[in-house]
Amino acid sequence: MTRPVRPTAHPPRVATPETAGARRRKSVHTINDVAARAGVSIKTVSRVVNREPNVRDDTAQRVHRAIRDLKYRPNFSARNLASSRAYLVAVLYDNPSDSYIVRVLEGVQAACEAADYGVLLQPFDASSPRICDQVHDMLAQRRPSGLVLTPPLCDLEPLLATLDADGTQYVSIAPLHEDRGKPFVSVDDVRASCDLTEYLLGRGHRRIGFIKADPRHGAASRRLAGYLEAHRQHGLAVDERLIANGLLSFESGVECARRLLRQADRPTAIFASNDDMAAGVLHAAQELGLAVPADLSVAGYDDAPIARYVYPGLTTVRQPIRAMATGAVQCLLQSMRPQHGARGGDTVHRFDYEIIIRDSVASPR
Amino acid sequence: MTRPVRPTAHPPRVATPETAGARRRKSVHTINDVAARAGVSIKTVSRVVNREPNVRDDTAQRVHRAIRDLKYRPNFSARNLASSRAYLVAVLYDNPSDSYIVRVLEGVQAACEAADYGVLLQPFDASSPRICDQVHDMLAQRRPSGLVLTPPLCDLEPLLATLDADGTQYVSIAPLHEDRGKPFVSVDDVRASCDLTEYLLGRGHRRIGFIKADPRHGAASRRLAGYLEAHRQHGLAVDERLIANGLLSFESGVECARRLLRQADRPTAIFASNDDMAAGVLHAAQELGLAVPADLSVAGYDDAPIARYVYPGLTTVRQPIRAMATGAVQCLLQSMRPQHGARGGDTVHRFDYEIIIRDSVASPR
DNA sequence: GTAGAAAAAGACAACGCTGTCAACAAGCGT
DNA sequence: ACGCTTGTTGACAGCGTTGTCTTTTTCTAC
Numbered sequence: 185m186t187r188p189v190r191p192t193a194h195p196p197r198v199a200t201p202e203t204a205g206a207r208r209r210k211s212v213h214t215i216n217d218v219a220a221r222a223g224v225s226i227k228t229v230s231r232v233v234n235r236e237p238n239v240r241d242d243t244a245q246r247v248h249r250a251i252r253d254l255k256y257r258p259n260f261s262a263r264n265l266a267s268s269r270a271y272l273v274a275v276l277y278d279n280p281s282d283s284y285i286v287r288v289l290e291g292v293q294a295a296c297e298a299a300d301y302g303v304l305l306q307p308f309d310a311s312s313p314r315i316c317d318q319v320h321d322m323l324a325q326r327r328p329s330g331l332v333l334t335p336p337l338c339d340l341e342p343l344l345a346t347l348d349a350d351g352t353q354y355v356s357i358a359p360l361h362e363d364r365g366k367p368f369v370s371v372d373d374v375r376a377s378c379d380l381t382e383y384l385l386g387r388g389h390r391r392i393g394f395i396k397a398d399p400r401h402g403a404a405s406r407r408l409a410g411y412l413e414a415h416r417q418h419g420l421a422v423d424e425r426l427i428a429n430g431l432l433s434f435e436s437g438v439e440c441a442r443r444l445l446r447q448a449d450r451p452t453a454i455f456a457s458n459d460d461m462a463a464g465v466l467h468a469a470q471e472l473g474l475a476v477p478a479d480l481s482v483a484g485y486d487d488a489p490i491a492r493y494v495y496p497g498l499t500t501v502r503q504p505i506r507a508m509a510t511g512a513v514q515c516l517l518q519s520m521r522p523q524h525g526a527r528g529g530d531t532v533h534r535f536d537y538e539i540i541i542r543d544s545v546a547s548p549r
Numbered sequence: 550m551t552r553p554v555r556p557t558a559h560p561p562r563v564a565t566p567e568t569a570g571a572r573r574r575k576s577v578h579t580i581n582d583v584a585a586r587a588g589v590s591i592k593t594v595s596r597v598v599n600r601e602p603n604v605r606d607d608t609a610q611r612v613h614r615a616i617r618d619l620k621y622r623p624n625f626s627a628r629n630l631a632s633s634r635a636y637l638v639a640v641l642y643d644n645p646s647d648s649y650i651v652r653v654l655e656g657v658q659a660a661c662e663a664a665d666y667g668v669l670l671q672p673f674d675a676s677s678p679r680i681c682d683q684v685h686d687m688l689a690q691r692r693p694s695g696l697v698l699t700p701p702l703c704d705l706e707p708l709l710a711t712l713d714a715d716g717t718q719y720v721s722i723a724p725l726h727e728d729r730g731k732p733f734v735s736v737d738d739v740r741a742s743c744d745l746t747e748y749l750l751g752r753g754h755r756r757i758g759f760i761k762a763d764p765r766h767g768a769a770s771r772r773l774a775g776y777l778e779a780h781r782q783h784g785l786a787v788d789e790r791l792i793a794n795g796l797l798s799f800e801s802g803v804e805c806a807r808r809l810l811r812q813a814d815r816p817t818a819i820f821a822s823n824d825d826m827a828a829g830v831l832h833a834a835q836e837l838g839l840a841v842p843a844d845l846s847v848a849g850y851d852d853a854p855i856a857r858y859v860y861p862g863l864t865t866v867r868q869p870i871r872a873m874a875t876g877a878v879q880c881l882l883q884s885m886r887p888q889h890g891a892r893g894g895d896t897v898h899r900f901d902y903e904i905i906i907r908d909s910v911a912s913p914r
Numbered sequence: 915g916t917a918g919a920a921a922a923a924g925a926c927a928a929c930g931c932t933g934t935c936a937a938c939a940a941g942c943g944t
Numbered sequence: 945a946c947g948c949t950t951g952t953t954g955a956c957a958g959c960g961t962t963g964t965c966t967t968t969t970t971c972t973a974c
Contacts, residue, residue, distance in 0.1 A: 211714075211715050211716075212689045214929090214930055214931085226954090227954060227956095228952085228954075231952095233931095234932085255689070257686050258930080259630070259690065259930050261630045261692070261929085261931090262931040262932085262959090263931055265930080266930075266932040268933095268959095279651070286647040289670070302690075304667075305654070305668070321622050324578075324622040325623065325624065326625050351576075460858070466860065490855060490858055493828045493829075493855055493858075493859065494859060495832050495835040579959090580961065591924090591962095593924075596922095596923085603922055603923085604922070605922065608923085623961070624960050626959085627929090628962075629961090630928090630929045630931085630960080631929055631963080632961075916973100918972085920972090921969080922967100922970080924965100924967070924968085925964105926963105927963090927964085928964100929963105931959090932958090933956105934957085935954105935955090935957105937952100938954090939951080939952075939953090940950085940952090941949085941951090942948080943947095
């Protein structure tokens, strides 16, 4: 008999299930322990854990009991390694603001927990020329199933191109060019900004200062567009000198506000592209002895916690960031296992914004 | 010949290195690709990657070249699985505040990147009765090499006991009972709080309100102790009615301040146990028409971003949170590979705090 | 030049899981 | 009773590393 005979006992993997079990009470168990306890093969345990079909009810019950008894949790790394799915979602960010990223993280974590996925938070420097390589390294090392991109990273064309070329799944929390065909979640920045500007116009303001966001953020131009659009709709010209270039930081808000407010014909209201800068405007107004909202109205964007904390509370645009992040992950997971919903699902998700009226806006005297 | 002969070609692992290579340019490579390109075994590549000894210089060079050419990065999951070290540090938190956790994360990430470790951010509900089980599950699933515990989780005695029993390595960012013998990083809360209180006393305040932190935080009692100590040193009695119970949130600061300021003999200064609550005090003062610092002085703790953003800027205590987090991780890594520094290294790291003087404190009229 | 030791390199199992495929059991039509 | 399909279970390779052990090469001392 020259045909290759299977080795009868598979010698290397002796593994001594009882020896190992007897050695010491392990605080953490593997699929083998569960299988042994339930009297089934590890594959069956795997089936139960992954809710695969074709397991008899009573078998599944036995397995579930064993899992509960042993407090078994499948090892994440082993799953990653063995399967093409990675059970891991990576959030890429370049710290727009503490509260923004924490909200995103909350939303992502909620969605991932429900789906038994892990979350990886990865900071990147959007202005680094090496960012594509850095992201590549991260992908090679961690092999996440998908990425959640936050601004300003999702506005980096070269990065998106790299990911597309790679075939890496991603969802952006911010609009993407529709023709890219990649999913994103967002609110309609232009309309929100337009609405808030209209609100200011409606209160009688005619000279409204605008503080732009960091131009690396795609939102910068969209929010400006909304501001301009509102003026256009009212048939009002916009004084160029009322538009300042901010960087999204509190400090840049202070500076821009000083510049705007020192002008001869100063604005009666200032609309900043985010709340940090709006807080800076408030700060500058106090310095200059201007009462808000009596002498100056101020509006922000984001409804960050700071919008409530400052005095007076900021009128601002609320984006449901947490919900958007959750939606982004669901979108991602759905596109990864098209089993359920048949086709890939909607690729664009618009969320509703909300104008939050607080006490920082009044009619000009 | 009946003695067991090694199979000549190890049939199952055919793997066809050239076939696979020719199939398509893979965007991501494994240790096998590197080994093939450098003309060495995978074990040698592993040695080079892990800086193990006994590799000839020219061999190492060849391997390094191959790694660079292929942009090879070792797969994280495979490493976890194969080795006892997990190359992973988990940060456990129960959101004390957005800025706090982001600062910690920055510090942890900086230290981990330097050591080629990954970071896992895990939220937990400190008041959940199931928290020990939840942490256990997380440990079983992810098997991190060590944990970084932030308040209030590090003040949870049962959790610490579980970890100790498990033999899980951890470092706390906050003082631990010294006799536990576990490492921690911290500032001297009591002294810092005492110093700031002294500063207020030095400015002439005699009725200083104090807003306590959430009692689940160990820092709550320490900061109160410092406040009391300063009074003791000045031979001053403390009016119980000047002490309010806050929850660390902005809203609780507003409420406590209202209560304190509506008293007949109201305080001339309020010291809140964190900046969020101090911002709440500012808010309440504005509501009540009290000018800060003319009518009321306010001090906070943490030097969170909000301390700069409010008007007037908050006088507060700065903890070097980022540096502490970095220190915590270094401490953890050191205790895990005692190779270098011989013994386990210092188990306690005190960091210096700093009193940041801004504009929210003045002498009472 | 050669034995012996040390250094360098390699072979291969193992980590804990999933995917593939084979084996077996049960149900069904004829 | 027979073969068929369908449902259920298990055996085992393989994922990309590291750890252990073996083999080969190089160096050292005579």
